[in-house]
Structures are given as structure tokens and as C-alpha cells.
Amino acid sequence: MLKFFLTFFIKVTLLASHIEWDIGRYGFKKISNSPEIYLAENFLTDAECNHIIEKARPTLSRSTVVDRNSSKGVVDKNRTSLGSSLSDGGDQVIQNIRNRVETITMIPYRNGEGLQVLNYGVGAEYKPHYDYFDAKTEGGKSHLKRGGQRVATILLYLNTPEKGGETIFPNAPLHVRPVKGRALLFYDVTDQGKPDSKSLHGGAPVIAGEKWIANLWLREGEFH
Ligand code: PD2
Ligand code: ZN
DSSP: HHHHHHHHHHHHHHHHEEEEEEHTTTGGGGEEETEEEEEEEESSSHHHHHHHHHHHHOOOOOEEEEEEEEEEEEOOBBBOEEEEEEEEEEEEEHHHHHHHHHHHHHOOGGGGGOOOOOOEBBBEEEEOSSSSSSTTTTHHHHTTTTHHHHHHEEEESSSOOOOOOOOOTTTTTTEEEOOTEEEEEEBBBBSSSBBBBGGGGGEEEEEEOOOEEEEEEEEEEOOO
């Protein structure tokens, strides 16, 4: 147990110390200290955005959330997008993006979950929530067994909706407009590796047009 905590502490310290000098790559700018949030314009090219959308389109189905009582995902009125999980096997475009994410976060590629693509139609939203797992629930405990806690979330905006669909952080408070090619990185845990209650965030309803994003959740340990 002590070894686990020591390893985790070293990882989080490394991560925090690297932020200062590597996060600036690809134009990431800090836009909030608490919760800790970074934004970069043109992190993805138009071709990369289009590739991900077209790859996900045929396999979209209703998004789910973590069930409190089991390891299953469940449909929930608080998350009304469609989603598709993309494997990166043999896909050079996705691998390149994930390598760039590894460079800026200093979190190993293998700690990332699968890339999730989300599509929101008019009225679709993801009400404010936390991306970290709640270790007090059975569902949270079962997800923590593989790869440990989610330490960071990266949102990749694949198109620019006509109106609405901002990513919101009620505690910052901050609204981030979805713009094609943008990337938003935020930390779900504090510097001490504890779930950060300030990291509450959501996807506001789309008012006109549609919204496409991809998200990548990064764990404290190996997930892949
Ligand atoms: O679509 C979003 O903006 C959004 C906001 C908050 C997505 C997620 N969280 C998520 O997929 O976790
Ligand atoms: Zn989220």
C-alpha cells in the first residue's frame, strides 16, 4: 500500500512539475488555476477532426454514465448525447493525437482510456458532473480497479456548433466555446492526487446545429 502511495505521489509531483514547461507546447494556455484548466487553439487540424467524426459516425449509440451500483454503463437523462468509443489500433491519425497528448501532459499513452467521440443534437447536453470515480460507490470501485483514478480529461472539439454547446465549469466560473480544432485540458484531481471537487463541469445544451467532440480520460496508472 505504501509503495502504491509513494508511486502515485511521485507521478503526481512529476506531472505537476512538468506542467510549467511542457504544457506551453502546442499553444496551451492556462485559463483557470482552480480548477486547473488549459486551452489550445488549432491543436487538431481540420483533416484530423473530419477523420475522427467520419470514423465514429457509423457506430454512434446513446451515451451512458457510470452506474453507482455496478460496473455497467447506464443511460441517464443528464447525458443525452450519442457516443462511440474508437480504438486506435492501426489508426495513425488517432495515434498521433494521443502521442501529442502524452507530450503535453507527461502522462503515459498507456494510461489513456479509449478515445470517446460524442455527438450532441439540438437540446442534447451533459449536465454538470465529475469525471473522477467515486470510491464510495460499487460502480466507482469497480472502475478504479483498472488503471486507478482519472487524473485528467482532454476534450477535443471536432466542429463549431452554430449556437450553444459550451463546456461549463460552474466553480471557475468559466464557459468554453466549442471551436473546431480546440483542445481543453483539465485536471480531475488536486496536486495531492485527491478528487478535486472544483473540477465540476458540464456540456451546455446545443441551441442550433450539432456538436462533435472527442474526449480522452487519463488514468493514474496503466489502462491500455
Ligand atoms: O461535451 C462537453 O462539453 C463535455 C463536458 C463535460 C463532455 C464531458 N464533460 C465528458 O465527456 O466528460
Ligand atoms: Zn466530463
